[in-house]
Amino acid sequence: xWAVLVVATLVGAAFLARSLWRRGLALGRAVGxxxxxxxxxxDRGTERxxxxxAAHPVPGPALGTDPAVLRDRLAQVRAERARRRAVxxxxxxxxxxxxxxxxx
Numbered sequence: 001x002w003a004v005l006v007v008a009t010l011v012g013a014a015f016l017a018r019s020l021w022r023r024g025l026a027l028g029r030a031v032g033x034x035x036x037x038x039x040x041x042x043d044r045g046t047e048r049x050x051x052x053x054a055a056h057p058v059p060g061p062a063l064g065t066d067p068a069v070l071r072d073r074l075a076q077v078r079a080e081r082a083r084r085r086a087v088x089x090x091x092x093x094x095x096x097x098x099x100x101x102x103x104x
Contacts, residue, residue, distance in 0.1 A: 062070055 059073075
């Protein structure tokens with residue numbers, strides 16, 4: 001009787017070891033795939049950050065620049081900010097109206 005129990009325990013342990021081995025291999029493959037995906041995302045993020053820096057350069061110091069040029073630049077920046085504010089307000093208004101229609 002004891003021999004049957006010992007053999008059954010060993011067979012069960014073998015199945016458990018095989019299952020754990022397979023799960024470990026699958027986990028290793030998944031971690032490898034996740035590492036590759038993370039590296040790709042980091043590369044794309046770096047490229048996008050470089051593109052944004054090139055598209056929107058930070059202006060340098062304005063010491064010694066003609067005040068008329070600076071005033072014109074300030075007017076442009078303020079006009080762009082007002083335009084973005086109006087677009088955002090319109091988008092918010094439409095969103096709030098949608099919410100009101102849903103919750104009535």
